[in-house]
Amino acid sequence: MAPTLHHAQADLGEVRLHYVTAGEGPAVLLLHGWPQTWHMWRHVMPGLAARYRVVAPDLRGLGDSSRPAGGYDKKTVAQDAWRLMTEVLGERRFFVAGHDWGGPTAFALAAQHRDAVRRMAIFDVPVPGDGTPVFHLNRWHHGLHREPGLAEELLAGKEEVYLRFFYRSWGARPDAIEEAAQQEYLRAYRQPGAMRAGFEFYRATPQDERDNEGFLARDGKLPMPILCYGGATGRGRGPAALDSWRRVAMDVRGGIAEGCGHWIPEERPDWVLAELLAFFGEEAG
Template sequence: MRILAPLLLLLAAALPAHAQVPAYPSAFKTQEIATNGTTLHVRIGGSGPAVLLLHGYGETGDMWAPLADTLMRDHTVVVPDLRGMGLSAVATGGYDKKNQAADMIALLDGLKIAKADVVAHDIGNMVAYALAEQNQARVTKLVLIDAPVPGIGPWEEVLKNPILWHFRFGGPDMERLVAGRERIYLDRFWNDFSADPKHFDEASRAHYAALYARPGNMHAGFAQFAAFDQDAIDNRALLARFGKLPMPVLALGGEKSFGDQMAAIMRTAATNVTGGVVPGSGHWIMEENPAATVKLVTDFLGAK
C-alpha cells in the first residue's frame, strides 16, 4: 500500500483536470427574492452603476460568470435565473415575456435600483426587449445577443427555419418524452447551435442538464417557448405604443449563428443600434468565445 499510494498520486497528477463551469467570484452573494408572485434566485456583486444580466434557454445565470467577474470592478451586477428556470421557483404560469419583464422591474425595485444597463442572451433578449420598451427611462443601455425577438423585424420568416422546430415543441406529451432524457434533448441545442460542439464542454453539459432535470424546470422551459405567439402580439403592441427604443443598443450575433443579422433585426425596433459579431462563435457565446464577448460588451457599456 505504501508503494501504491505514491503511484496513484503520480497517475492522478498526469491525468488532465476536468473542466469546470466558471464560478462567480466569492464576493458575489446569492439571494432568493420574492417578485411579482414568484421567487427568483439572484446573484449580486460589485458596486457602482447597475447592470442586469439575463440568460437564455439551455443555460442559467451561471453562464455569465466571466462577464460578471469583469463588470463587478465598476458595476453592481445583478444576475437572476429567469422565472421557473435554474434555481428560481417553478411558477405555474406567467411565462410571457411582458410578465417576466415585470419580474425584473419588481426585482430592481426590491434592490432599490432606479436604472440599469441590461445585457441579455437568447430567451433573455425577449425579456429584455419587453423590459426596455415599457421602461425606457430605466434602461440606460441594452445589449441583445444572438436571438430574435418575437414580433420584431422578420419574425415570421425566422419561424419558418426548420432548425428552430423546438419553438413549437412542448406540452405534456413532449414533457413525458423528455422526462429522464433531459441531457439528450439539451445536447441537441448545444451541438446544433455551436460553431464547434467541443466548445460546450462536458462539465457545462452535465451542470446544466442536472439543473434542467429538477422537478418542473423542463415544464418551465417549454412554457418559455409556448408563450412566443403572445409575446409577438405584445411586442407589436408595445412598439406601436411606445415607439422605437431610444437608448443605445448593442446587437451581437455569433459569427456562425445570427451574425450581423442581429443588428438588422434590432434596427426595426430601435433608433441607436450598434452591430457586432462574436468571432468564431455559434450561439453559445460565453462558452465558445468568452474573451471576445466580454470585451465587446464591456467596451459598449463603458463608452460615453
C-alpha cells in the same frame, strides 16, 4: 482577486427568484437563455464586477427560481426582473445584457421602462413581433416546444440526451460549453417542472408577438443604444439578429461574432467582456 459571487432569493409573491450579485457601481442586469441559467455569465461576471454591480437572476421557472404555472410571456418575465432590480435591490436605472430568451425579455423590459434602461447588449436573438418571421427561422425545436404538454412527455427521463444535443451542436465547436457547465445546467433542468417551464417560454411566443407589436405601435422604436451580435457559424443567427433589432430600435450597432455559434458569451467570454465594458463605458457614471 476575483470578486465574491453572492447568491440570494427574492420573494416577489407569485414567483421566487434566485439571483447572483457581484461588484459595486452602476448596475448591470444579465438575462440568460434556454437551456441555461444565470451560470452562463460565469466567465463574464468577474470582469464586469470590477466596475459595476452585476445582477444575474434565474428567470422564472428556470435554474433555482420557483416554477409558477403561468406568466412565461416576456412582458411578465421582464416585470419579474424589474421588481428584482427596483423593489429588492433599489436600482432605478441600469444596463442590460441578454442572450437567447434573455433578449426578448430585455426588449419587454426596455419597452415597459424606457427611462430606466440605459443601454442594452443582445447576443444571438431577434425580437418576436418585429414584423417578420425571422424569430422562427431555422429553429425546428420551436414548433415542438410550443405543442402543449408534448415535449415534456416525450423527453421525460431523456433530458440529458436532448439538452446535450443543443450544447454540442449549436456552438462553433462541440466543446463550446465546458463539461462542468453542462453538468450544472443538467442539474437545474432535471428538477421537477423545469423542462415544462422552459417550454412555456416558447408557448408564450404568440402573446410576446402581440405584446411587442403593441409596445411598438404605442410608443415607437426603443430609444436607448443597443449593441447586438449574431453568431457567425453553426446555429448562430448571423446578421438576422442585428437586422431584427434595427427594426425595433433607433440606435443599434454590432454585427457578427466571429468564431461563435449560438452560445456567444460562453464561447468567447473575454471578447464579450471587452465589448460590454466598452459599450457600457460610453455612458459614464
